[in-house]
Amino acid sequence: xxxxxxxxxxxxxxxxxxxxxxxxxxxxxxxxxxxxxxxxxxxxxxxxxxxxxxxxxxxxxxxxxxxxxxxxxxxxxxxxxxxxxxxxxxxxxxxxxxxxxxxxxxxxxxxxxxxxxxxxxxxxxxxxxxxxxxxxxxxxxxxxxxxxxxxxxxxxxxxxxxxxxxxxxxxxxxxxxxxxxxxxxxxxxxxxxxxxxxxxxxxxxxxxxxxxxxxxxxxxxxxxxxxxxxxxxxxxxxxxxxxxxxxxxxxxxxxxxxxxxxxxxxxxxxxxxxxxxxxxxxxxxxxxxxxxxxx
Numbered sequence: 001x002x003x004x005x006x007x008x009x010x011x012x013x014x015x016x017x018x019x020x021x022x023x024x025x026x027x028x029x030x031x032x033x034x035x036x037x038x039x040x041x042x043x044x045x046x047x048x049x050x051x052x053x054x055x056x057x058x059x060x061x062x063x064x065x066x067x068x069x070x071x072x073x074x075x076x077x078x079x080x081x082x083x084x085x086x087x088x089x090x091x092x093x094x095x096x097x098x099x100x101x102x103x104x105x106x107x108x109x110x111x112x113x114x115x116x117x118x119x120x121x122x123x124x125x126x127x128x129x130x131x132x133x134x135x136x137x138x139x140x141x142x143x144x145x146x147x148x149x150x151x152x153x154x155x156x157x158x159x160x161x162x163x164x165x166x167x168x169x170x171x172x173x174x175x176x177x178x179x180x181x182x183x184x185x186x187x188x189x190x191x192x193x194x195x196x197x198x199x200x201x202x203x204x205x206x207x208x209x210x211x212x213x214x215x216x217x218x219x220x221x222x223x224x225x226x227x228x229x230x231x232x233x234x235x236x237x238x239x240x241x242x243x244x245x246x247x248x249x250x251x252x253x254x255x256x257x258x259x260x261x262x263x264x265x266x267x268x269x270x271x272x273x274x275x276x277x278x279x280x281x282x283x284x285x286x287x288x289x290x291x292x293x294x295x
Contacts, residue, residue, distance in 0.1 A: 013283070020262055025259075029254070055214060055225075062214055065210075069205060072210070081206075088194070100182050109177060
């Protein structure tokens with residue numbers, strides 16, 4: 001067969017394509033290990049080489065076209081996402097307790113409460129007698145008597161005693177404060193408020209310009225980002241367990257769909273048009289090679 005003849009080449013390609021379309025999907029892709037489709041080292045090298053430039057091009061296109069992150073999603077999906085985000089946030093109690101009772105949370109809460117109480121002392125320490133008198137008039141009889149005594153004449157000694165008392169109070173009450181925080185976060189009202197906050201955060205994210213989001217990614221240093229993604233992909237694709245899981249899922253998919261012919265899974269017209277456009281020139285170039293077989 002003269003493969004350099006475009007019409008003959010097209011007929012050959014059509015015949016081969018029709019044959020492949022009739023083959024069961026399982027015969028074409030079943031049984032091959034994951035390494036037959038994905039080679040971690042090659043994928044990592046491609047990612048490292050091309051991701052930085054791809055991000056730069058994507059940012060340039062986004063700047064030229066405009067648009068927000070929400071524009072990348074259908075309107076129905078945006079509404080579903082916002083509805084999901086607005087649902088009450090209910091914490092797993094074991095996880096919540098573990099987070100709240102860890103040392104870093106205790107230290108943070110202690111620092112916030114102690115600083116707040118000390119600012120309260122500083123505020124009254126800096127008040128003049130006239131301002132104390134005015135403030136205590138607004139607060140009523142008991143506060144007025146207190147303002148005329150303790151608050152009106154706060155001395156350095158009393159201030160030091162108050163600060164020691166604050167430290168003692170915060171240290172002794174921290175467990176109670178943590179218990180109260182867990183109760184507050186577990187309350188239904190808090191669940192609704194957190195859901196509202198999450199919805200507002202997602203709404204703001206969807207309104208973020210695409211160019212701004214890509215600029216933030218670019219600010220991370222694309223080479224470091226590609227290195228991180230490469231390491232992540234290499235870790236998982238290199239694991240025997242990961243490959244086994246993917247292959248098991250592929251086998252489960254083929255068990256259901258594998259007997260169906262390939263034509264049920266592709267756009268036949270578009271694929272045939274592409275093959276007719278690129279195939280004959282490739283076959284002609286192949287036929288001109290010195291080692292080309294005589295068909």
